[in-house]
Amino acid sequence: DADVTQTPRNRITKTGKRIMLECSQTKGHDRMYWYRQDPGLGLRLIYYSFDVKDINKGEISDGYSVSRQAQAKFSLSLESAIPNQTALYFCATSDLGTGVARTGELFFGEGSRLTVL
Amino acid sequence: AQKVTQAQTEISVVEKEDVTLDCVYETRDTTYYLFWYKQPPSGELVFLIRRNSFDEQNEISGRYSWNFQKSTSSFNFTITASQVVDSAVYFCALSESGNTPLVFGKGTRLSVIA
Numbered sequence: 001d002a003d004v005t006q007t008p009r010n011r012i013t014k015t016g017k018r019i020m021l022e023c024s025q026t027k028g029h030d031r032m033y034w035y036r037q038d039p040g041l042g043l044r045l046i047y048y049s050f051d052v053k054d055i056n057k058g059e060i061s062d063g064y065s066v067s068r069q070a071q072a073k074f075s076l077s078l079e080s081a082i083p084n085q086t087a088l089y090f091c092a093t094s095d096l097g098t099g100v101a102r103t104g105e106l107f108f109g110e111g112s113r114l115t116v117l
Numbered sequence: 118a119q120k121v122t123q124a125q126t127e128i129s130v131v132e133k134e135d136v137t138l139d140c141v142y143e144t145r146d147t148t149y150y151l152f153w154y155k156q157p158p159s160g161e162l163v164f165l166i167r168r169n170s171f172d173e174q175n176e177i178s179g180r181y182s183w184n185f186q187k188s189t190s191s192f193n194f195t196i197t198a199s200q201v202v203d204s205a206v207y208f209c210a211l212s213e214s215g216n217t218p219l220v221f222g223k224g225t226r227l228s229v230i231a
Contacts, residue, residue: 033218040126042208042223058218090162104150104212106219108162 003027006091006109014117019078021112023091031095032074033106034058034066037088046089049074081116088113119144121211123222130199131230138194138225140209146170151185151192152210152219162208168192199229 004025013019023032030051035043045058047066055066063085067075078085092106120143130136142151153165166176168185176183180197196203206226210219 035221040223042123043221045218045220048218088160104216104219105152105164105167106154106162106210107164111160 002110004091004093004107004109006089006112008112009110010113012115012117013081015082017081017116019081019114021076021089021091021114023074023076023109025072025074025091025093025107027093027095027107028071029093029095029107030071031093032068033092033094034064034074034076035090035092036060037090037111043090046076078114081114083116086114086116119146119149119211119213119217119220121209121220121222123207123209123225125225126223127226127228129228129230132201133198135195135197136199136227136229138196138207138209138227140192140194140222142190142192142209142211144211144213146213148214150212152212153183153192153194154208154210154221156206156208156224157202158204165194165207196227199227201229201231203227204229 007022033048034046036046037043044060046060046064047058048056049068052068065077089112091109094106122141149170151168155163155165166183173185182195184193206224208224209222212219
């Protein structure tokens with residue numbers, strides 16, 4: 001089983017619908033992230049959480065919200081989806097970036113492809 | 118603010134050619150971390166390397182090598198004797214202090230033609 005699991009993997013929805021993308025991890029990491037990938041734009045940070053009580057906006061948080069239900073779970077919601085939110089969404093986890101054997105490397109889920117019609 | 122620029126949008130090479138992917142970064146921190154990730158056509162993101170700002174030694178891993186130069190704020194990635202399986206999108210990324218979320222470049226799509 002994957003260390004970082006995203007559901008659903010693919011979703012087609014209509015404008016105005018509420019959508020939730022879920023992420024769970026078995027890495028034991030405190031830090032979790034949501035990134036969005038659009039062709040030619042790379043990966044852009046939507047929200048991140050350094051622990052269960054910590055939520056931070058990223059570069060492109062407008063139109064999105066998140067919930068950190070537990071150390072292992074981090075959900076991304078689109079309250080009212082619009083077509084320009086069509087993208088590939090990645091959840092990721094990491095350990096701390098400093099200290100012996102701590103790399104700060106991001107461990108990604110397999111991605112959730114969302115299409116908003 | 119931190120920024121990563123990958124000026125090469127797409128590169129196409131013939132198999133067995135060497136290819137270098139450029140990465141230029143901007144940061145005000147003296148402590149930072151640089152990363153390269155690979156995204157093959159299947160879509161997953163694969164970690165390749167992490168380098169901290171205090172270690173300017175070049176690194177080689179098989180056909181892959183990385184050239185880190187603080188003087189030019191660059192962290193370039195070279196694939197020697199490229200293979201079709203190297204075809205992918207490659208992302209360079211930066212984390213200030215190793216304690217902030219990674220900021221990614223826009224990626225370079227590499228196509229290796231047989």
